Amino acid sequence: MKEQYYELPEDFLSDTSFCNYCKGAPEKDVRYWTNWLETHPAMAHIFREAEQLYKMIGVYDEGYQQAFARFSNEIHTTMQPRRRWLNVRNAVAAAVVLALVAVSLYYTMRPAGTTTMAQTSGPLYDTIDAGIGQVRSIRLADSTMVVLNSQSRLLIPADYNKHERKVVLAEGEAFFDVTHHANHPFTVKSKGVETRVLGTSFNVQAYTATAGMRITLLTGSVSVHTGIAPQPILLKPDEQLTITADRTYAVQRVSAARYSKWINGELNFYEESLQDITAILSSRYNVAFVFTDNRCRKELFTASFDKEVPLRKVLELLSISRNIHFAQKGDTVLINMR
Template sequence: MTEHTLSEAEYDAITDAAAHWCMRLHAVDCTDAERQAFKQWHDADPLHAFEYEAMREIWEVADHLPRVEPAPAAPVSSVRPRSRWNRLAAAAAVLVVGLPLTAYTGWNLDWIANSYQRFEAGTSVRHVTLSDGSQVELNLGSELTFANYKNERRVTLEKGEAFFDVSHDQQHPFVVRAGQGQVRVTGTRFNVWMYQDQVRVTLVEGSVRVTSNQALTRNGLQLSPGMQASYKAGDHQPQVRETDPNDSSLAWRNGKLVLDNLALSDALPLINRYLDRPVMLADNSTGGLRVGGVYNIGEVHELVASLPKVLPVYLTQNKDGNPVLNSIGQRPVQ
């Protein structure tokens, strides 16, 4: 597990590189080797992708700002109009030379964060404190990033699950992006679970607004304590329900995974979140079988091997190496 808060020099170096790659990728003479080198740089760290996207947005906006051209000394009919690339290259040159000004402008326009943190949890639950004072518990195998913008505090849950105890700041909302949606609060306590494109938000205290599409923030639904919202890719709005007093969504904070007589189709996302190779279902009838029990989150991999002992199923393996649950009497899935 890692925690890395960048120094100002490190952050400036990444911003400098982002500006350089913006310029080169728009250049007509950009080579395949350069594009490959950019891809390696871009994929090497989430912050590289984050800063490149921020720089690209700044340049696109800068390209549409009005410009005052100096009057020519004498009319020259052979002069060609300035191309879009020339304007971008000029903007790039200004940005590369004036990175402090770029950072200042980007901060004031709410495009660039002034601090960035990344956290991972490995084989144990991890407690971290964000730079704004908010407390976060990360479940096993979870990853998130935190960026502080002028007008909001933003977390991106990249994988897994986290419980947030957000420090109150009415002027700077706290936004958690998960999947295609987001959660917006000013100060509260809530849990966010994510597996593939599925997201589930459970509110413990305060209030949150949940949207299933980051582009449609006005369509968010307000939650009260004891409510849970869930969504997946393509949902126009989250599905909201009241949680049971004995709801086990937060059992992971005590090191447990609780399966309360769930259909396998509902239980497997909860199980697979902890596995390197997700378990697959042979068919819908297998998914309808029900399973229950309390398991240690650090030993979920052992649960899969034990399922044939408690359910009428057997395990096979598909061509990708994933374990497959088959109902007894069903033809094995290859």
């Protein structure tokens, strides 16, 4: 794999190993691309754009493999490889991706904090974005309240609440305060995981950079269909389900209220890894974090910061509590052990 072969998002998406990385398994592909990104920081913006494209394809089209099967017969006789190293099968897959690029790039590159309509071969969606450093509240048609954290995206079907109540958290973190409706469960889908409720309040964190996700229940009860557990996982108040990048899961008791303080602009971390913390800081402050020493990734921190605290102060306090050095150069922060 050579860097010059990965110049555009569709170049990544034609690589099965990269698509496995986006799905979070197998571990060897996740590890390879994590290391690749660290050693190719100049490609980070294209890499992240490719992740976004893969995610949008998965939301609307259930994955590019299905798209490939559906469209390949129609275009394989006329599609020519863009470069001599790209074989015919990958060229067709890339063409399928390009058919969806217009939609997904529109979402990726439009101004932050917007609401748009998305038309695909599937249903029509309202797309709600929270921009960098922004917390945005939305009241749905059934009076359910949703609060989106910084750099988060929610997809709402145009026919929401007519026959069913389903939304997609395509990126980021959201708090849901769901209006009770006995005959119409409320469902949130994110990273292939479905959380179903009748009426309750809970928090879902599913930033792309964290690979895994976390569901925290404040009130009521939820049933989580993970796709990996043999049965749906039932959560009670003050319980949290964590699903890791390698598709393991665990439920633990927590003080759930702590995990929704971000609604007021606070930053609160409770025994969280530095890798997950930097994903949140990246969305809040619009900077990229690069680990030059992988030993830092799993360092655990418990810390709280007031609203509008500058990044410099956050990094300073994290550095004091551990033998870790942060070096900011423009919009990139390098992390290593002292």
